Amino acid sequence: MMNWLRKKKEKNHSKDKIYNDHKKVSDRLADSEHILRQAYSKSSDIVIKSFTFGKNMRTQALLIYLSGTVDVVQIDEHVLKSLHLLNDQENDLESIKNALTVPEIIEVNHFDRIYHEISNGHPVLFIDHLPLALSLGLSKWATRQVEDSSTETVIRGPKEGFVESLETNTSLIRKRIRTPRLKIEQIIVGKYSRTPVVISYIDGLCDPSLVEEIVHRIKKIAMDGIFESGMIQEQIQDAQWSPFPTIFSTERPDSFCGALIEGRAGILIDGSPFALILPSTFFMFFSSPEDYYSGFIIGTAIRLLRISFLFIALLGPSLYVAVTTFHQEMIPTTLLISIAQSHEQVPFPTVVEAILMEVTFEALREAGLRLPRQVGPAISIVGALVIGQAAIQASLVSPLMVIVVAITAIASFMIPHYDASNTVRLLRFPIILLTSMFGLLGIIFSVIAILIHLCSLRSFGVPYLEPLAPFKKAGSIDTLIRGPLWKMNIRPHFTGTLWNKKRSGK
Template identity: 50%
Template structure:
């Protein structure tokens, strides 16, 4: 309220910009060029190029250096316009002129200053002509972009190698290359007061529930923010349960993952400037799946999936179980194992709880250091880590060898989560569980697990229950959760919300000799 009564200069500027944006570009070139020059005052990268069309009419071209293809502008816009002989009258207007002389493939009329600004910012040069209201924007964007590379965070053995880049257009083109049907829709919107980031909602019409897309659209358009720098910004602003440690959207760098999600009726949000695409709605189990699960033989995938579930539990529970058993339930350990643990613990000065916390925190620190450091130094960290927390600490009697083993296994287990965000959420849960284990023993762990499961049951991803298929039990969909069913058995799509087209393939496609030949 106070800001309205006494607006700051930034707000004044914003208001002014908005006011200008709504104005149409007038017929008087002098005036509008003056307005634009004022607008872009201080922007050294904005180029104003006045010239005469056919040697008679004043015109000028406005673009941002580095965002548009200067060579093409010269060849396909300025040169033909300057050499044009017959000029259509002002009444017939620019469109006629453009259609006669300009060889640029994509053009778009602009009428207001807002449209001009948008076009220019997206690398489209804008042409304004004297005596005529409005102008034309040409689709000649060209800027430096990263080449398509293999995604670093999601490597695999089998499957496509290409990953998304920072350029939205490239990313959408990659999706379109996979899903060629015109039913793949890519809705555009811009988010961010200053960054004006382009965001695309991708979905397949008919497969994705209409209400789902509407909800996504509504949530995105509610965002009022200075800038969007990464998909994480958007994720935080549109997720269902912001107070949860669990990610409610999946991010991926791989077009095949997004395509698979779209084919299951999910929506994807592509954001300019980041290779990470958001996928929603998801369930917790989709965070435990890799695209490779579907490219390998199903038995292998099922085995690996179970391995993953096992190690998920391990990464969550192993240290706390160790602490609980060692401090409360010594009778549960087989005798000889207890003796060797007792022997190893004999010189350790700390209680098991403190020992576990020290080791876990050290491990987390090493992991974080390993990520942030340059690659050349990263190796040093792991050497120091292995020597210091492994060998030396045990020999010095600061920690016991079994604890080092427990922490190491836990670490490996948490790296087995195919999605980094899921792994880190589980890692975070580990600490309260260790505390509970050190306070109430197995009872505490049980309480902790109950709390976690309750929480997971209560959260949703874009309206879909997080533990869907298990909590809101869907027996038919277990074939893609407990196991990875053979492709020829998975005839139905997972049901997310509402009733969508359930059948995804013809039934009875199990291959065999009776299907071939003849």
């Protein structure tokens, strides 16, 4: 048994050695080809092309690339045809690099870097008698076209959203912030996925210690693969056990650039259309980009409406349970008689009604998201109408409870950020349970506990309820209300005492 385990371990070690080979490229083309064919055995999407070039076809070469990630027409035009025009004596490195009409050529000496370049879609060229390889910048990945954001829709504002291509996303940022102070630093994360992660900030506006902390946290991530920004968010945020998101995610380049100009930093992940903004505060999750495009009077009115319906989304069913179960004296007599008559045939207490209807509606909402886009909204709406009417006729719930749950659902739809909406939906259930035991005292205890928790949260060192707790006069004008743009001329305090604290005015 021990011999079998030892042989198994040696076999796995020999396999790992193939892929983690750090030795340098040999000047013998046959040796390099042998290593490559070993590493990419049983890989039908890898193309290894051996050829000769020069007028007398005496110089041997090898080209390897990942099928579907390179432009084959450009390889034929800028690599193969250019090499065939060389003389047999022009087989040195400089002559070959001058002959290749490729925008970017990188000299690579080690095989681990060669594997990385191939995985990034760059064809790699080996020349006999040259102890290095050339990575050619001819990648061409299939990607989705830039289109409107599907999760942060606006009536007035840009109609561009991030896509899965990191190069496209960085170009959308560069198009809006046209200054060399915009920095884009890249880190590779994931043992096997080798995912490029970009940290973006404006030099002079963003606190350098914030960037250092972001880099430190990302480099500590030890995972086999990173495929979406949410996997990064979960591992670098401060309060990992809190239901409240402490890192803001967005699909909109204008929101991302606006945060950078405030002095924040952003994270982009290759393969994900969602960018991360940090540090983030509570009020960021309840403001919409359209608030800044509609004028401050309209923006303030809509934001106040949104905040007021936030309390309905969080406490609506709980207030109904508390008043009808413990505090009937608060209800007008005529309405109380109507409620009692509608609830007379219902066999369940009010709290069971509330939880039953809330769970049913959440199930319909989730089912509508998972169904195909053409039928999802129709099924969810029809399902809610049919089930609600059938539940009333079957005397499982009262009509007023259906109205309360419907208003609560509408209020939750007004929350502009999906992560914040999920938090409100989650907290609604424990508040209902506490209310069923303690009445209005349960609601008061729940609100106090939530406020204490919010005051304790930090996002990369910034208090979560800032600028209201602690109070910052300069930033408070853009919290519950949306002040005039010409009044918001001081950046948030985490920019420190850097070169430019004022963001508008002379």
